[in-house]
Amino acid sequence: MKTTFRRQLTLIICILLAATVMIGVAFRALFNRYAVQERESSLTGAADSVAALVEAYSVAYLNDWGFRTNLAVAAAASETDILICDADGIAHICAMDIQRCEHIGRTIGADTAEKVAQSGQQRVDAGATKLYGQARLAVAVPVTADDGSVLCIVVASVEKSTLNALTGQTLRIFMVTALFVLVVALLAAPYLTRRETKPIRDMAAAARRIAHGDLNVRVPTGNQNEEIEELAVAFNNMAIALQNSETVRQEFVANVSHELKTPMTTIAGYLDGMLDGTIPPEKHRHYMELVATEARRLSRLVRNMLDVSRLRDQGIPPDKLSDFDICETAGQALLSFEQRINQKELNVDIDMPEFGLTVRAMQDSIMQVLYNLLDNAVKFVNHGGTLSVRVRRQGNSAVVTVGNTGPTIAPEELPLIFDRFHKTDKSRSTDRDGVGLGLYIVKTIVLAHGEDVYVTSADGRTEFTFTLSLTR
Numbered sequence: 001m002k003t004t005f006r007r008q009l010t011l012i013i014c015i016l017l018a019a020t021v022m023i024g025v026a027f028r029a030l031f032n033r034y035a036v037q038e039r040e041s042s043l044t045g046a047a048d049s050v051a052a053l054v055e056a057y058s059v060a061y062l063n064d065w066g067f068r069t070n071l072a073v074a075a076a077a078s079e080t081d082i083l084i085c086d087a088d089g090i091a092h093i094c095a096m097d098i099q100r101c102e103h104i105g106r107t108i109g110a111d112t113a114e115k116v117a118q119s120g121q122q123r124v125d126a127g128a129t130k131l132y133g134q135a136r137l138a139v140a141v142p143v144t145a146d147d148g149s150v151l152c153i154v155v156a157s158v159e160k161s162t163l164n165a166l167t168g169q170t171l172r173i174f175m176v177t178a179l180f181v182l183v184v185a186l187l188a189a190p191y192l193t194r195r196e197t198k199p200i201r202d203m204a205a206a207a208r209r210i211a212h213g214d215l216n217v218r219v220p221t222g223n224q225n226e227e228i229e230e231l232a233v234a235f236n237n238m239a240i241a242l243q244n245s246e247t248v249r250q251e252f253v254a255n256v257s258h259e260l261k262t263p264m265t266t267i268a269g270y271l272d273g274m275l276d277g278t279i280p281p282e283k284h285r286h287y288m289e290l291v292a293t294e295a296r297r298l299s300r301l302v303r304n305m306l307d308v309s310r311l312r313d314q315g316i317p318p319d320k321l322s323d324f325d326i327c328e329t330a331g332q333a334l335l336s337f338e339q340r341i342n343q344k345e346l347n348v349d350i351d352m353p354e355f356g357l358t359v360r361a362m363q364d365s366i367m368q369v370l371y372n373l374l375d376n377a378v379k380f381v382n383h384g385g386t387l388s389v390r391v392r393r394q395g396n397s398a399v400v401t402v403g404n405t406g407p408t409i410a411p412e413e414l415p416l417i418f419d420r421f422h423k424t425d426k427s428r429s430t431d432r433d434g435v436g437l438g439l440y441i442v443k444t445i446v447l448a449h450g451e452d453v454y455v456t457s458a459d460g461r462t463e464f465t466f467t468l469s470l471t472r
Contacts, residue, residue: 012189020178028171035163039137044121046078047141047156054084054143054152061152062093071095080156083131085140087150089113091131106131108140108155116140117150128157135160199228203235215243260301263294301437316362316448323471324363325356326398327391333370334389340378341387349388357391357398359468365445366468370402372438373464377404380462388463396470397451403463409455417455418443442466 053070054061061067061084075082075095084093089108094101107113108127116122121141128138138157145151202219209217218236223229270287273279279287330352341348359366374389381387381404388403409417418439446453446466453466 012193013186016182016185020182024171024174024178027174028167031170032163032167035167036137039158039163040123040139042078043080043137043139043156043158044141046074046080046082047121047139047154049078050074050082050084050154050156051141051143054154058145059151068093068095078156080158081132081136083155083157085113085153085155087113087117087152089116089127089153091155103131108153112140113153116153117142124155128155131155132157132159137163196225196228199223199225199232203232206235206239210239210242215239215246260298263297266294267291316365320362321360322363323358323360326359326366326400326468327352327356329363329367330370330389330391330400333367333374336371337374337378344378344381345384346378346381347384347386349386349390351388351390351392353391353393357393358471359398360471361449361468362445365448369442369445369466370400372442373402376438376464377402377462380404380406382406393470394467396472397467398470399465399467401463401465403461405461408460409457409462414455414457418453439464 050071053067053074057064057067071082071084071093072095082095083091083103085091085108088110089112091103091106091108094103096103108124108131112122112124112127116124121139124138124140125136127140128136136157137160138155140153140155142153143151199219206217206219218239219232221229221232221236223232270279270291274284274287331350334348334350374387377387385405388401390401390403392399442464443453449468451467451469453464455462455464457463
């Protein structure tokens with residue numbers, strides 16, 4: 001399997017090669033066109049000059065050695081092969097050899113000569129190639145007599161191989177330069193590619209470490225590449241979330257194990273005592289009642305865990321929502337604690353609107369919230385203390401507060417008070433009636449309604465407050 005480095009390097013090489021070839025082809029075509037245009041312009045200038053020279057000598061140019069000398073000089077100066085043909089296109093004077101030349105008597109073709117006579121100036125590459133026997137770039141210019149007839153045709157030409165040589169030399173310079181650039185790019189590509197892919201390799205290594213259980217690993221941030229930086233930040237956030245989830249999972253397993261172990265150990269101890277005779281038969285009923293109590297405690301723990309799990313996964317079904325008076329519901333919940341309130345000789349402080357407040361929520365769940373908060377308040381209120389229930393309107397919400405006097409909760413415990421199985425009593429054994437899920441259930445139900453719940457504890461008074469949306 002190819003690595004990202006190899007794929008990027010291969011891609012860079014292919015792009016560079018393709019770009020070099022395309023630029024080379026385009027450069028060659030453009031330069032060829034430019035060279036031909038420039039050479040054609042030069043040939044046209046040379047042909048026009050010779051035509052003017054012929055017009056100056058008129059008919060006498062055929063036998064004037066001075067003309068032929070000037071013709072040879074003009075051809076040498078312009079680095080051009082010049083022929084003078086008659087009106088039928090047959091060469092009778094050549095600048096290459098003013099005395100005798102093999103081109104004398106050859107023709108550029110009667111048709112070509114006729115076209116030149118009609119157009120005034122013409123590219124005659126085919127005719128010149130035929131005359132010289134090699135590929136030529138040629139321009140023909142007619143020279144007219146005073147009566148308007150064609151006196152002769154001046155043909156200026158060069159070998160196309162000279163143009164190819166010029167183009168080839170330029171192309172070689174280009175190819176050498178391109179090759180140098182390509183080599184530099186290939187030498188720099190591994191460094192640049194490895195630099196770009198290093199964060200990805202670091203993330204892969206970190207992912208392998210996470211897969212082996214090392215959740216403390218993090219990848220470096222501060223990358224100049226915006227996408228890689230976003231990926232690194234997301235990876236670290238994922239690692240933090242996994243670490244937090246693992247911490248919560250371990251704590252949850254430890255707490256559940258502790259909560260299950262205590263009643264199960266008690267049940268097993270009582271049953272073993274009755275079976276081996278340590279507990280006399282006349283006390284079996286008493287201890288069987290204790291076993292039944294512990295069994296019910298286990299049942300409550302499992303039931304509450306299932307309820308919370310179902311609520312978190314499914315949320316509050318819309319068809320379960322109803323309109324009800326939160327003040328009336330709070331009063332009903334408070335009445336269920338009448339016996340315990342009397343046993344602890346508590347003062348009850350109730351502050352609710354006279355005509356109540358109608359909210360929209362799942363009534364059974366809110367009743368459970370109130371029951372759990374009141375149960376928690378009655379459990380920890382000092383003997384003869386004050387238990388308070390207040391309901392007030394705040395904007396479009398009803399604010400419900402359940403408070404009690406007694407020991408305050410340490411500030412460091414407040415953020416953890418709604419966690420599963422969290423108890424301010426770290427021994428976890430003094431509270432035999434609870435299973436450590438009451439406040440966690442409160443938080444889960446309130447949040448499932450899209451509302452908020454919080455706690456304050458100071459100066460010997462603790463208050464739990466949650467909100468509910470009023471019916472509109």
